[in-house]
Amino acid sequence: MKKFNFMVVVLMLVAFTATNFAGENPQPAAPIAIVMKIVKDVSFKKVDGDWSNIKIGQALSTGDEIKTGSKSLALVKFTDNSILRVRENCSIKIYADKNDKQISKNTYIGKGGVNFEVAKQQQNEEFQFTTPTMVASIRGTKGFFQVGDEGTVLVLEEGAVDYKSLLGDQIKGNVKGGNSVVFTNDGQVTVSTISPDQQKQLEDSKKTNTKKIIIKTNQGDLIIEYLEE
């Protein structure tokens, strides 16, 4: 079943990319986002490139991937001011379709947690999130995705989101701020109000502050930076 899910997602993303770039001459992709902050182990991969360490200020284009290690973080800001906080042990891939001053974005979350603050989208623009179990369309709101082996959890802080389960009966729906949606691997969709645990998870997912410890040695200073708990 998991293989089938993976194939569905891959086909969908291929279709998205093919649709967006069909008929165009191959050109270096324009940057659509910037890496604003990194903590510990964060690497990225350009299309047709290899994984490498990322630096603050790295520009990201369509097809670029980011993955984070344990206790790590990447903060990504799009050119429309939308923000992603990519939490630990997470992998994402960003896609974009630019048409004049409008950019439609799709972020694929393979696994892990991503906090989002999507700026109000213009007409003919949208910000989509895709996971192995669902696709969500956002026009301006805040929340958090957690993608794991059991499925996807969407915790919506405010605004509204249109969603569609990619498995089972492919249930469509709309959810508003203050609610969460659980998409399971068998296609079930459960909407409920945000639980205290989910609220804490949501608040934790916003944290980007770090602490540093300097250990002075004869060979120089050893700096350890870690995320605030």
Added chain:
Amino acid sequence: MVKKVTFFVVLFLLGLIPTTFSQISSVVSEVKIGNAKENESLTIEARFQPSSSVTKAVIGYRSFGQNEFTVSDMMVQGSSAFFTIPAAEVLPPNIEYFMKFSMTTGVEETYPEEFLKSNTPIQIQVQSISGKDREVLVMSPEKGEKILPDEFFISISLLRASDIVNKGATKIYLDNNDVTNIALFAEDIIIISPENFQIQLKDGLHSLSVELYDTTNTLYHSVSSQFVILNPSYALLGQSAINYTGDVRFESRNENVQTVGTWYNNLNVNLQADYKGFNLQSNVYLTSEEKKYLQPNNRYMVNLSHDYGAITLGDHYPKYPSLVLNGKRVRGFSGEVNLGFFNIQTSFGEIYRNVEGSIIQYKDTLGSNIIEVNPSKHNGNKYAEVNPGTFKRSLLAVRPSFGKGENFQFGLTFLHVKDETSSIELGTAPKENLVLGTDLMFGFDNQNILFTTQAAFSLLNNDISNGSLSDSEIVATFGPDGLININPDDVKKLRDQVSGLFTVNQYVTPLNPQKLPSLAAEAAFSLNYFDNYLKSSYIYRGEQYSSFGQSYVRTDVAGINILDRLRLFENKFFVSVGYESLQDNLQKIKRATTTFQTLNTSLSFYPRTNLPSIIVGYTRLNNTNGLSPIKDPLDSTAYLSAINDITNRISTQLSYNFEWYYRHSVSLSFVNSARDDKSHANYDIDNSSVTVSSGTRWFDNLSSSLNISMNNSKVDTTNFSYVSIALGANYSMMQDKLLLSGSLSPSFGDYKRTSFDASALYYLMPNLTVQFQFRYLNYDYTSTKIDQYTNVQYAVKTKANDVIMGLTTQLYLQ
């Protein structure tokens, strides 16, 4: 580096061209107002006439379409009073304001002087956020961001920039230095990455400025922002450390006004700190103007807040539903707990402190301002004529509410304010006020659909010195044979209902609460879609409504207010229309009912091309009560009570920023207000002013401004015309360590005055400045003043040479 930023800010402000308003006033010589821009705080400075002895100043302001004024104390410092309107309340197309001053003589005056009569405040045009501002997004560092040196880089998004912008010609300035040459341009994004950035930024405040040019290489738009570089040690401590900022400012100033020299010394300390989600703000303001015989001028405040609550100690302005408590200074405690589903807010403290009165002379009988005194303390005298003191006035407010306030909230408010009768000996008529209120809101779709309503009921006792009446006293005082023809049983019922909470005697208003003369209520419904904000509201203010927590509520009116604000063509064009129709005489106790109709319109145009922006406004106020001195010449009541006046006000403002060898900003504004009073008072007012302003940035360290204002007023039959010119310049030297500024402002015509201002600011250290200021004023004019109650005219001659010198030091902590 801080000094460079300050200088840059000075230059930037010069580009904004502050506006000076002048009206005929025996208190205010001029009002200085910065450029009013949407969602940016706006500071108003009222400079006093030399002969004025202002002890207290308050300002009332409201944005377009608001029914009520928000009234707040102004900070009086020597010969000026200041107030900053919060950014959230600076909304296009305009803000209206008035000021009220209390003098040492006890006299109160308003600015504009005719405000109490005409209810016509002064309008300030507010410039909308330019659509161009949205075309540039500074992604990093964000406006006001506090950032570590090793996390600093610059990235700018031009995704939304207009097609006529040449993105490759964009210039970036960091602390006024051009850093464009190290920027990487990648289509919509401009990046200056850390490895390209060789300059080591010092800790503290920095500025970033971005200039966009069009395809003809003409400046299209510029945006500026500030950010703070943190000390790297902050990161070592991380969030477990206290992040704090602060500043200490000390001023010593001598004012030589009409040969009388006075020293003013002020110390102002601000401190802000945050720790693990807790935010601390504190302020201490100590001034030599603190006098025991006046209300306090010193200020102390500590506020500790968190997402779930806050506590405040000292001088603060608690905010409750606007009908009950808002804008009133309380010295005491406020606390709130916000759980979302349930919240509670409470405040207690004093709003006036006790100031003892003084005896003028002893008397044998009671009379006006003659009170009973204790013979054992006053050599056997029983009565004395006094300058009455001020009782200590204590306040208690509680508001439980349900709901977060995002989609729903329901609240109940209790307010009790009482003069402490034992706080002074020589006082008259201590008062008590009780207000019960309720409020409700529903919001949908991020409050794009919003319904709000509130209602409040008040009881006021104008003299509680003798306490509540007994049953027998009520029977003797009320009834057909008593002093007041009200059923004694109703009064007993009222007394028993509020027993322990409120003093009931013959001085209570209303004594007939069941007829709701002291009810105030309002309801509003708004829709915010498709760049169109539409709001309609209904207000009701009973004739006897009174809240000591709200200084200005217009009473005895009811009616509707409709506002529509439309943004068109991607914020290039704004249309605002407001209409209000109110009627008084709600309790039918006046002979005629007056209808107050106000039409407010405004058109604003902000072209994206290289053309001036234009704001045009028209306001019409029509007040009439149907009585006519002409129709009823023999009816003296109709003759004297007739109200029939129309005021038409037209305003136009053109602003243009351009480059012609140097950077220039020019603006032209024209305001005409004409009041045609057809009542017997024939109080016609005609006021016109034309102002031309320009600012030029000659070099990075030199800028200048020129302001010419022509004013012509006619109040009744008295003309008052004058022309003011203000020429100013700013210059920095010694590598921006020394900032010099000066201005010369002569006025001609009926208002002859020359002022010269000079200032030198020197950076002893990057975060420590010392500033010397000098002001010379020469007055020689005669103005005609009209008593607002009797309409009697009298001349006020003012002739003086005044000198003001001050030394200020300021220390920034970070």
